[in-house]
Amino acid sequence: xxxxxxxxxxxxxxxxxxxxxxxxxxxxxxxxxxxxxxxxxxxxxxxxxxxxxxxxxxxxxxxxxxxxxxxxxxxxxxxxxxxxxxxxxxxxx
Numbered sequence: 232x233x234x235x236x237x238x239x240x241x242x243x244x245x246x247x248x249x250x251x252x253x254x255x256x257x258x259x260x261x262x263x264x265x266x267x268x269x270x271x272x273x274x275x276x277x278x279x280x281x282x283x284x285x286x287x288x289x290x291x292x293x294x295x296x297x298x299x300x301x302x303x304x305x306x307x308x309x310x311x312x313x314x315x316x317x318x319x320x321x322x323x324x
Contacts, residue, residue: 233277235285237293244286244293246273257286257308259301265323266294269304287311291321 233254234247246255255273259266268290273282287308294301300323303309312318 233280233282233285235289237289244289246277246282246286255282255286257283257290257305259290261299264298265300265302266290267302267304268308271305271307283307284311291318294321 232249234249235244236247237244241258242261243256243258245253247253254277256270257268258270259268261267268287271283271286291301301308301312301318301321302323303312312322
């Protein structure tokens with residue numbers, strides 16, 4: 232089982248194995264309430280399991296709860312969010 236955790240003090244969402252090993256992260260820079268999502272990484276041994284997608288969904292959910300916007304900068308996040316109506320409310324101009 233993989234645990235997904237938003238860690239405000241580290242400006243990221245991380246994916247952890249049960250033993251506490253971090254296997255992925257999505258990071259952002261907070262600029263006046265706009266989260267510039269700048270990096271996504273998943274350990275190669277764990278790719279293909281939608282870990283990046285799950286981390287992004289938690290980042291989006293958390294940003295919505297906190298009334299922040301997201302500006303995609305990471306190539307993965309740009310591809311994942313671009314042109315999708317369900318993200319129109321969260322994307323920064």
